[in-house]
Amino acid sequence: MKTEIISIGSELTSGQNLDTNSQWLSRRLAEIGIAVAFHTTVADDLEDNVAAFRVASQRAGLVLVTGGLGPTQDDLTREALARLAGVELVFHQESFDRIQAMFARLGRTMPETNRVQALFPAGAEPIPNSHGTAPGISLQVGSCQLFAMPGVPSEMHRMFEKRIRPRLLSLGLGGGVLLQRKINCFGTGESVVEEKLLDLTRRGHVPEVGITVSDATVSLRILARAATHEEALAQIAPVEQTIRERLGDLVFGVEDEELQESVLRLLTEKRLTLATAEGVTGGLVARRLALVKGASAWFRGGLVAYDNELKFTMLSVPRPLVEAQGAVSAAVAEAMAVGCRTHFQTNLAVSTVGIAGPEGQSDKPVGLVYTALAWKDGVKSVSSNWPLAREEVQSRAAKQALNLVRLHVLRHG
Ligand code: AMP
Numbered sequence: 148m149k150t151e152i153i154s155i156g157s158e159l160t161s162g163q164n165l166d167t168n169s170q171w172l173s174r175r176l177a178e179i180g181i182a183v184a185f186h187t188t189v190a191d192d193l194e195d196n197v198a199a200f201r202v203a204s205q206r207a208g209l210v211l212v213t214g215g216l217g218p219t220q221d222d223l224t225r226e227a228l229a230r231l232a233g234v235e236l237v238f239h240q241e242s243f244d245r246i247q248a249m250f251a252r253l254g255r256t257m258p259e260t261n262r263v264q265a266l267f268p269a270g271a272e273p274i275p276n277s278h279g280t281a282p283g284i285s286l287q288v289g290s291c292q293l294f295a296m297p298g299v300p301s302e303m304h305r306m307f308e309k310r311i312r313p314r315l316l317s318l319g320l321g322g323g324v325l326l327q328r329k330i331n332c333f334g335t336g337e338s339v340v341e342e343k344l345l346d347l348t349r350r351g352h353v354p355e356v357g358i359t360v361s362d363a364t365v366s367l368r369i370l371a372r373a374a375t376h377e378e379a380l381a382q383i384a385p386v387e388q389t390i391r392e393r394l395g396d397l398v399f400g401v402e403d404e405e406l407q408e409s410v411l412r413l414l415t416e417k418r419l420t421l422a423t424a425e426g427v428t429g430g431l432v433a434r435r436l437a438l439v440k441g442a443s444a445w446f447r448g449g450l451v452a453y454d455n456e457l458k459f460t461m462l463s464v465p466r467p468l469v470e471a472q473g474a475v476s477a478a479v480a481e482a483m484a485v486g487c488r489t490h491f492q493t494n495l496a497v498s499t500v501g502i503a504g505p506e507g508q509s510d511k512p513v514g515l516v517y518t519a520l521a522w523k524d525g526v527k528s529v530s531s532n533w534p535l536a537r538e539e540v541q542s543r544a545a546k547q548a549l550n551l552v553r554l555h556v557l558r559h560g
């Protein structure tokens with residue numbers, strides 16, 4: 148049986164608001180072992196709503212709808228469901244009384260327009276809403292069970308938790324758990340990562356292993372379906388182990404962890420201090436480090452040295468080096484890191500230079516980045532080339548710098 152979520156609202160399809168209801172519902176459904184096959188978003192248009200419901204009722208056995216249950220003219224879910232089922236809308240006294248009572252509690256008289264919220268497709272079952280005026284609707288159409296809930300996230304959450312989830316469980320639709328584990332890597336491309344894991348990412352593997360890339364961070368998602376939480380964990384553990392063995396130090400964290408968290412954990416472990424000297428990233432490396440709780444213990448500070456003069460005066464970068472090689476060069480990145488380490492008196496210093504764009508330089512393309520790391524006994528740099536938008540170049544350059552620190556501390560302490 149397939150499950151579909153339909154979000155209704157022109158504010159969603161127009162891009163004005165983000166559909167967070169589908170995300171929230173999919174996560175809650177996963178917790179009770181129901182995987183969602185389709186997310187549909189549809190504008191406040193009667194024909195389009197009926198069409199979306201029709202498609203969903205034909206391909207899914209369970210459909211959860213949010214939105215369009217308000218009292219105004221653009222709230223069309225009641226009518227669209229009635230059309231889908233081929234029935235009339237009928238008045239439900241008990242729901243009407245509840246809506247009136249809700250207004251009375253707030254000390255307000257009920258506008259006549261709210262009366263429509265007590266209308267339901269004939270044969271449907273009203274779902275009481277204890278936190279708002281819009282009741283939900285439960286409706287069976289053919290072999291499909293539909294539940295319509297309010298669009299207001301807080302009302303929808305409560306209705307789902309209190310009324311819908313227990314119902315799904317008693318219908319035997321849930322019962323198991325879907326558990327997900329995310330493993331994050333940085334330092335190579337998605338296809339290189341996948342090449343090492345082809346036996347795990349093939350379709351039909353249990354548990355399922357998926358791979359996604361976002362801003363150069365490659366993430367593996369292990370998705371286990373099992374009867375209990377423990378069984379799901381037991382499915383995930385050996386697969387995670389294999390992934391870690393094969394990917395080695397490409398792996399920097401799990402779930403929502405970012406590179407800077409990994410860096411600060413390592414600095415703390417090894418008791419090493421860090422400073423930053425940033426060109427192309429304009430302070431982003433420092434900013435990301437500062438996002439981590441307790442960063443100040445090991446991250447001493449940084450300098451944004453956009454202007455070459457600052458590189459000379461504040462970081463002791465030799466003038467002839469910039470004249471000979473240009474500011475965007477491995478040699479200058481290295482000199483900045485060395486100078487920064489000396490001036491900030493830290494164990495480590497990391498630097499960035501590059502071309503963020505949109506215009507490149509005559510001999511240097513947009514996206515060319517050098518990051519360098521200086522430590523007690525040496526300095527090294529790495530270069531990359533991401534021909535992307537300005538902000539993307541900066542974000543990746545910051546990641547590359549953080550990764551340089553991470554790998555050095557991991558390998559050499
Ligand atoms: P409605 O029940 O369609 O009148 O929706 C009421 C309000 O809830 C809207 O104005 C939105 O602010 C919010 N809302 C509706 N649907 C969603 C959704 N899918 N995700 C997040 N917010 C929503």
Ligand code: MG
Nearest residue numbers: 155156214215
């Ligand atoms: Mg709406």
